[in-house]
Amino acid sequence: MKVKVNEEACIGCGACTAYSEAVFELNDDGISVVKTDEVPEDEVQNVKDAIDSCPTAASKKIIIKPLNLV
Numbered sequence: 338m339k340v341k342v343n344e345e346a347c348i349g350c351g352a353c354t355a356y357s358e359a360v361f362e363l364n365d366d367g368i369s370v371v372k373t374d375e376v377p378e379d380e381v382q383n384v385k386d387a388i389d390s391c392p393t394a395a396s397k398k399i400i401i402k403p404l405n406l407v
């Protein structure tokens with residue numbers, strides 16, 4: 338499983354890093370970046386919880402979810 342951050346939609350709330358420091362970190366601009374190519378097996382549930390907790394950003398009536406599985 339892979340996870341991707343839409344950097345334009347990320348508001349840097351840090352929720353994803355709280356769920357999985359092994360997979361996410363905030364860069365110098367305060368935007369979440371994915372540290373691993375593949376999500377480690379023992380981090381899968383944490384990443385799913387991070388996706389559920391990731392806030393949405395509304396832009397021109399299109400709801401963008403910063404975190405997505407790929």
Ligand code: SF4
Binds near residue numbers: 346347350354368392
């Ligand atoms: S939870 Fe979503 S909005 Fe918050 S830092 Fe992570 S990717 Fe960005």
